[in-house]
Each structure stands twice: as structure tokens, then as C-alpha cells.
Amino acid sequence: MKLVSGQKAPLFVAKDIFGNTVDLAQIQNQKILLSFFRYAECAMCNLQISKIMKHKEAIDKKGIKLITVFESPAESLKVSIADRHNFNFTIIADTNRDLYNLYKVRPSWLKTMQTMSVKGFQHLSEAIQLGFKAGGKVEGTFHQIPADFLIGKDKEIQIAHYGNSVIDHFPLEELLLNI
Numbered sequence: 358m359k360l361v362s363g364q365k366a367p368l369f370v371a372k373d374i375f376g377n378t379v380d381l382a383q384i385q386n387q388k389i390l391l392s393f394f395r396y397a398e399c400a401m402c403n404l405q406i407s408k409i410m411k412h413k414e415a416i417d418k419k420g421i422k423l424i425t426v427f428e429s430p431a432e433s434l435k436v437s438i439a440d441r442h443n444f445n446f447t448i449i450a451d452t453n454r455d456l457y458n459l460y461k462v463r464p465s466w467l468k469t470m471q472t473m474s475v476k477g478f479q480h481l482s483e484a485i486q487l488g489f490k491a492g493g494k495v496e497g498t499f500h501q502i503p504a505d506f507l508i509g510k511d512k513e514i515q516i517a518h519y520g521n522s523v524i525d526h527f528p529l530e531e532l533l534l535n536i
Contacts, residue, residue: 359461360460360461360514361514362514362516363513363514364513364514366389366391366506366508366512366513366514367459369456370382371451371455371456373447373448374431374434374435379424381512382512384422388420388507388509388510388536389421389508390423390507390508392405392409392423392424392504393426393456393460393462393504394426394427395427395498395501395503396493396494396495396497397429397433397436397496398433398490398493398494398495398496399493400490400491401480401523401524403437403489404480404484405503405524405526408529409423412529412533413446415533419533421536422446422447425446425448425449426449426451426456427449427450427497428450428457429450429452429496430450430496433450434450437493454498457501460504460506463502468500468521469500471521471522472522472523472524474522477522477524480524502520502522502525504518504519504520505518505526506518507527507532507536
């Protein structure tokens with residue numbers, strides 16, 4: 358059963374890609390945007406990361422801590438995400454899918470196929486124009502669908518957004534307007 362707004366966020370302790378401990382219970386006085394992605398070389402994921410980076414200053418001003426979760430190994434994420442985007446927030450390599458399972462973030466072939474739309478091809482074209490390669494190395498579940506959770510200072514889920522396609526993340530503009 359999917360998580361919903363109003364319920365307590367499942368707590369976890371994990372290591373980020375640099376070996377630092379991330380303990381959700383220990384993050385105090387900050388909201389948390391927990392975003393689940395596919396894998397390091399996913400063009401659509403890299404496009405979303407570039408959009409996040411464009412809003413990074415506004416996200417910081419709102420006092421939101423960003424935590425991202427990918428299935429790829431840490432070394433791949435360092436090269437494809439952290440170094441490429443000058444990504445300066447938390448990245449967790451969840452190769453065993455522990456956090457995906459904890460947050461009920463599931464793969465779906467049907468939702469992956471729904472990405473094959475005009476909007477999906479526009480996103481892919483935009484990603485390619487930014488230099489992200491279509492058909493990169495798949496280090497994870499190809500048909501993984503993204504999800505985003507805004508977690509309040511009290512560790513209650515304020516927004517639970519499960520994507521309906523590979524490109525469906527909660528709109529950052531909407532998130533920043535409503536906080």
C-alpha cells in the first residue's frame with residue numbers, strides 16, 4: 358500500500374555515496390525532499406537533476422534538505438550525477454532497493470510505456486540537447502518509476518507523489534510555491 362500525506366515517514370539509516378551516514382530521525386528543524394530516481398545514466402533522471410539544480414537556491418532558502426535515491430552503485434553516481442551536475446546534496450546508492458521497498462516505490466512496465474508520449478519524447482529531446490545520452494548504461498530496474506516525498510520537520514509526510522511515468526516527478530515550482 359502506498360504511503361500517503363499525513364502519515365509518519367518511515368525512518369531509515371543509510372550511507373550516502375561518500376560513506377556518510379544519513380539518519381532521517383537525526384535531521385532536525387528541516388523539511389526533507391526525498392526523491393527516488395532510476396539509475397545514474399538515465400537521461401530523464403539527469404534532466405530532472407538539472408532542473409533541481411536550477412532551483413537549488415530557492416530550495417535552500419525554503420530550508421529543504423534534498424535526499425535523492427538511485428539504484429546505481431556509488432561509483433557510477435559519483436561520475437554521472439555528483440561530478441557532472443556539481444550535485445551538492447545527499448545521494449544514496451540503494452542497490453538492494455531497501456529504501457524503494459520501505460517507501461513502496463515500485464517499478465511498472467505499464468507506466469514506463471506511458472512515457473512513450475509526446476511529452477515523454479519532448480523530455481527525451483530536451484535531455485539529449487543538454488548532453489545526456491539516451492540509452493545509457495542501465496544499473497538498476499529499467500522500468501522503475503520515480504517518486505517524491507516532502508517530509509515535514511515533524512517527520513510527517515506532507516506530499517507523497519508516486520509518478521505515473523518515468524518523467525513524472527512532483528513539479529518543483531509547485532513545491533516551492535506551497536511551502
